[in-house]
Amino acid sequence: MGTVHAKEGQAASHLPKADINYEECQETKQLPLTVPARVDRIHVEGLGRTKNDIVESVVKDIFTAETFEDVLFKTHKARMKLDQLNLFRNIAVHIDISRGRKATPDGLEVTFQVKELRRLVGGVTTEIGNNNEGSLVVGLKAPNMAGRGERVQADYSYGSKCTNNFNVAFIKPLIGGRNPVLSASVYQRHSEWPTSGFKLRERGLVLDFGINSFPLVKHNFQYDASIRDLGVFSRNSSFDIREESGATLKSALRHILSSDLRDEAIFPTCGSLFQFTTELAGLGGNVGFVKNELYLQSNYSIIDDFVLQTTMAAGLMKSISDDKQISVCDMFHLGGPLSLRGFKSRGIGPKSGEDALGSLCYFSGGLHLYTPLPFRPGRGGFGELFRTHLFVNYGNVADPNKDEPIVDQLRNNMRVSSGVGVAVRLGQMARVEVNYCFPLRSEQDDRVNPGVQFGIGVQFI
Incomplete structure (x- = not known):
């Protein structure tokens, strides 16, 4: 040696x-x-x-x-x-x-x-979230404080949809063969959801322990405790939203299992992504549920720069006690350029007036074909940031409390859309899509969005 x-x-x-x-x-x-x-x-x-x-x-x-x-x-x-x-x-x-x-x-x-790295590092950057929103982020970080990778960082972000977040975190990588990392953060978030008629302010604490069970299989074990204050968005908010308004205390355990085998995150040409999240809320406070959510993505290279992609997402949640509630901000919401193109944001599922209430179960999938731009302008340079995008999307919501089996509920009245558009890479952090959408199957109370639809995010269905 x-x-x-x-x-x-x-x-x-x-x-x-x-x-x-x-x-x-x-x-x-x-x-x-x-x-x-x-x-x-x-x-x-x-x-x-x-x-x-x-x-x-x-x-x-x-x-x-x-x-x-x-x-x-x-x-x-x-x-x-x-x-x-x-x-x-x-x-x-x-x-x-x-x-x-x-x-x-x-x-x-x-x-x-x-x-x-310097003892104190700061900067102003932009960030793309998974809710079709861009944010301006001001950050300050003190890396390697004690010489073994410990760092404290503080971030404040303001989003294009009037959301703002403040977060202070302590991260400690541990010495070990499975890349263990321990972190603790306190946060405050404010977000507005006009399609559901509410605004939300959260203050909480997250403890996270991350470890790899295999080189490309990662586990995150989290404890999340937060006080949420839900308020009405406007005087037009529905009675159901007004009835839910007020403060709630959520105490939850969460496990995130993920494996990313793709060659890159934005325009992958091969490989797959798997992510499964399980959350148990109700260890304290007045919010209680079991929530499971799955996301899958597979990519297949057909010929030179022609990539066929399949995506699938599904979620199921149930209450754990009659004494504990499930809030509208905990529910699944379907519709929009990131989940089901051709429909407006949160345009599918139960509603109270004009406000989307969310669902306890959903399923969504997509089949996509990404190709270079016609005639390959800017090949090997600027043109590589663009892809032509053809897609078919499908999805539905269900209620586990009904007598009808969940599979039958999801299969009946399945929403379907298709379209064509252009996807643009934003560095290595996100992409923009501009699609012309054709809703093929919808229900009477759905909010459809035929024609041009704009989307920006990290993870699309």
Whole structure:
């Protein structure tokens, strides 16, 4: 086993001045990747307040490499793990032959050159939410406070739909082989929902423990306690919304299981995404329910840049006690450019007057074809931000309290829409869709939206 030198120092002049990229080396086959090799020493240069033990726990697996290919792969993997710790603003990696009295015949030395983040980092950014809204975010972060990745961050955001959020969080990555992370945050959120006739203010605390059971399977265990104040949006809000107005206390446990195997998040060409959320509310307070929600996405590359995508989402919730309520802000809502195109936001499901009340069960799915723009303008450059989009959407809502089976309720009177449009990438954080929609099947009390529909978000059905 070699040694790790995790101290600040000067880079050796003979080291190659290029970052190691494992994928590029595999593609070009310019290096003898299968020749025997071992790592004698690992140097980590540029450390200041970062403690040695957290760096050593990440890079020590490189010593188990037996070939040059293993060295490249495990070095690349260690670099990604270091980046995930949010300790450094720049990480460079160099590999050279081992020198010195303790050098072995096939020995190598790996050098990580890092630049730590400043003690206080702030900025103004934009953020896209999953409710067809963009937000301006002002943030302040104190990274690596005690030298092992601990950080405190505060964020304030103001959204295009008059929502505003304030959040203060403490995040602590733990040393371990499954990437454990512990966090605690306090928050205040204000949101307005004119299609349901209410506005909501929440103040609460979230404790979260995240861990990987497998390299690409992540679990988040959360406790969420919040005081919610629900008020009427306007004088036209319905009686059912007025009856629910007032303060409620929610205390809930939540488990989020997710696995993302896609090659990228915005315009994936292959791979799948799985996310299953279970929430139990009612450990205290006057809100109580069991809520399960599933989201699936699969992508298949047909021919060059032609991608077929299937999506599916479903949710089911039930009350756990007659003494505890389910609020309109807890219910599932269907309709809109992110869930069921061709219908207005929250346009499907039970209503009181003009206000959408939400449902206890829903199902929604889609079949999509993404292609390059006709004639490929801007190929290899600006044109790669755009995709032509053809789709078919379908979905329905159900009430588990009815005598009719849920499957029959969802199958009967299924809403269907189709359309064509253009999707635009917004960096690596979200996308914009402009579609021309054709509602094919709807009910009399649905709010349909034929014609042009605009959507912006992260996760679309």
